[in-house]
Amino acid sequence: MTIQTELQDAVRAVLPDVDAVLGWGPGPDPLRSAPLLIRKPEDADRFAAGPLSVNNLAVFLPEYKGRKMGIVVKGCDSRSVVQLITEKLVRREDVVIIGYPCEGVVDVAKIAAKLGENLEPGMVEGCAVEGGNVRVTVKGRSTDMLFTEVMANKCAICRYPNAVLRDAFVGAERAGVAHDEFADLAEFEKLSLEERFAFWEREMSRCIRCYACRNACPLCVCRDHCVATSRDPHWLPQADGTRDKLFFQMIHAMHLSGRCTGCGECSRACPVNIPVGLFKRAQLRAAETLFAYRAGTDPEQTPPLQTFKMEEPTIKEREW
Amino acid sequence: MKSGTKFIAHADLAAWLNELAALHRVVAPRAEGASVVYRDLDPEKPLELFRKPTESAKHVLFPRSEELFSFAYKKPAFGIGKAGAKNDEQPTEPPKLEVTPPADPVPTIIFGMPGCDAGGVTTFDPIYNGRRFPDVYYLKKRDATILIARACNDVLSTCFCTWVGGSPANRKDADILATQLPEGWLLEPLTERAGAVMGSALLKDGAESQAEAAEELHAAAEKAIGRVPDLKGSDDALLALFDDADFWWEQSAGCIACGGCTYLCPTCHCFAITDETAGMAGVRLRSWDTCMAALYTLEASGHNPRTQKAARLRNRVGHKFSYFIRNNEGTISCCGCGRCIKSCPSSVDIRRIVLDALAKASKGKEAANG
Numbered sequence: 103m104t105i106q107t108e109l110q111d112a113v114r115a116v117l118p119d120v121d122a123v124l125g126w127g128p129g130p131d132p133l134r135s136a137p138l139l140i141r142k143p144e145d146a147d148r149f150a151a152g153p154l155s156v157n158n159l160a161v162f163l164p165e166y167k168g169r170k171m172g173i174v175v176k177g178c179d180s181r182s183v184v185q186l187i188t189e190k191l192v193r194r195e196d197v198v199i200i201g202y203p204c205e206g207v208v209d210v211a212k213i214a215a216k217l218g219e220n221l222e223p224g225m226v227e228g229c230a231v232e233g234g235n236v237r238v239t240v241k242g243r244s245t246d247m248l249f250t251e252v253m254a255n256k257c258a259i260c261r262y263p264n265a266v267l268r269d270a271f272v273g274a275e276r277a278g279v280a281h282d283e284f285a286d287l288a289e290f291e292k293l294s295l296e297e298r299f300a301f302w303e304r305e306m307s308r309c310i311r312c313y314a315c316r317n318a319c320p321l322c323v324c325r326d327h328c329v330a331t332s333r334d335p336h337w338l339p340q341a342d343g344t345r346d347k348l349f350f351q352m353i354h355a356m357h358l359s360g361r362c363t364g365c366g367e368c369s370r371a372c373p374v375n376i377p378v379g380l381f382k383r384a385q386l387r388a389a390e391t392l393f394a395y396r397a398g399t400d401p402e403q404t405p406p407l408q409t410f411k412m413e414e415p416t417i418k419e420r421e422w
Numbered sequence: 423m424k425s426g427t428k429f430i431a432h433a434d435l436a437a438w439l440n441e442l443a444a445l446h447r448v449v450a451p452r453a454e455g456a457s458v459v460y461r462d463l464d465p466e467k468p469l470e471l472f473r474k475p476t477e478s479a480k481h482v483l484f485p486r487s488e489e490l491f492s493f494a495y496k497k498p499a500f501g502i503g504k505a506g507a508k509n510d511e512q513p514t515e516p517p518k519l520e521v522t523p524p525a526d527p528v529p530t531i532i533f534g535m536p537g538c539d540a541g542g543v544t545t546f547d548p549i550y551n552g553r554r555f556p557d558v559y560y561l562k563k564r565d566a567t568i569l570i571a572r573a574c575n576d577v578l579s580t581c582f583c584t585w586v587g588g589s590p591a592n593r594k595d596a597d598i599l600a601t602q603l604p605e606g607w608l609l610e611p612l613t614e615r616a617g618a619v620m621g622s623a624l625l626k627d628g629a630e631s632q633a634e635a636a637e638e639l640h641a642a643a644e645k646a647i648g649r650v651p652d653l654k655g656s657d658d659a660l661l662a663l664f665d666d667a668d669f670w671w672e673q674s675a676g677c678i679a680c681g682g683c684t685y686l687c688p689t690c691h692c693f694a695i696t697d698e699t700a701g702m703a704g705v706r707l708r709s710w711d712t713c714m715a716a717l718y719t720l721e722a723s724g725h726n727p728r729t730q731k732a733a734r735l736r737n738r739v740g741h742k743f744s745y746f747i748r749n750n751e752g753t754i755s756c757c758g759c760g761r762c763i764k765s766c767p768s769s770v771d772i773r774r775i776v777l778d779a780l781a782k783a784s785k786g787k788e789a790a791n792g
Contacts, residue, residue, distance in 0.1 A: 224581075
């Protein structure tokens, strides 16, 4: 039995206890899967987990308050579920978590960059991932790519490839990487402050204010009551200026301090490829270095900004 | 081939666009990282005329956020501000409101828009040129803009313009159709407006020899989209499913309810109005709004008739493939560009939803007929 059929069985096994199971199914083109709502045993036939299972399905859990749901998770997704439980936004007893050893997911933008001149992902006719190789077919011609070269950035620094919290686990656990050195941030911070600002002005000028970054975030839980669109009070201008748009990104990132698990969905969801996840990476590093806190790794822990200590063990105020 | 068809060599294209830019604002697609966006022509930066623009061109005619007017309250001079007045004198008149309309739009050319984007503009026209309320902001820009569509030599797996009456070589909605050939571009004038920009010495006659090659490309692209399902009856099918909560739950389960689909869409045309005020002055803005957002239907009473994303997705699909059709003499308000599918973070596929609705409706009919 392959891990695929085992996972399908695991999904079918929890169906009698839940309203539905959230998983991944076939998408509109060979490079993409789509979230799949599994309600009947035969729905599970279309379920597949693998390198195209990019969506973090934890984003849907708060919608189902008061109902019992099953969810299939990658390691990173499981951290979002844990953080939702930690923050009491989802009740542990309302969710059945099925994990598997994730080997990483693709970044379609990276595949696009390797397709060659004048080609784009929408022209891809086939995609097969085998071993460490991704074979992409465009206009009848196949191109081989190394999986590690087209894998999402987060996968190369993944410390938790297995679900950190689960009710069922299919397959053998994989080892994660030991450290995240925040090399991406270090690289970005080589730029001067002026260069960084120019970078964001350029990037944000493409923003169409669709708020896919916000809605793809499992921990952006204000949902219909977001500060960005509130009219009364009218917090944010609706102008199309780059600074107006950057303003929202700052608010979004700050509200995720000590909560973001680094799932990267904000960047992935952006239809115009603005790397907004970089703001959250800075928050992640701050939470780790200031509070030794890694969100979504333990449902019992308290997020650093939701508590108060007279003296933080990692902040040596007296030595200042 | 239309009379007046011209040809321009690849090497001359930039020079021609620069010529046009002397008298027009020229907007054309440009690559920025993995995205392709419409930008004002910059001779230093190359155009992207192969890959499909990530966004539609609608923001040129219907800006993401547009100043309707600026305003300022001017207080009449009183008290110490007025010569010879006493310090405790009170104003006798209320502050005066001064309103300034925005400057008129400049003549504009959109070059290199795929045919579907031109189709989007044609969907906009009757909406903003309503018999009772013609929209001066849109119409002024529309009158000042010439659309140069490019025929799509390649189509994407998400393209479905032929399903909704369009074509990769769209001669219906643009002023000029440009076809990219190995040696250069074939430029077919489609409207009288085209004449204004086709007088350049860089454009050559004798394009007849290229016409056949262009037709072959057009036919190949149309064929590449493949089977064209019959969408007739989508309006009835979607209305019949209006209250089918189960159907809409399943269709919307993967949707994250962002507004990406509607903002990338060439035909979505909804807006909201806000006053952005600082002190005694401000601007009234009209900015894009989306039926995928909660605020869209929030009523003044505080009641919101659409609390679930399922109802919002139903509205997006229903409006395009049902309600709009009924209110606009059979026109589908979708041009089949496929951006809502291509760029959806959750791979929601509007084609799938419409086809599922049609299939469900025909099944229902069969059952009723026994």
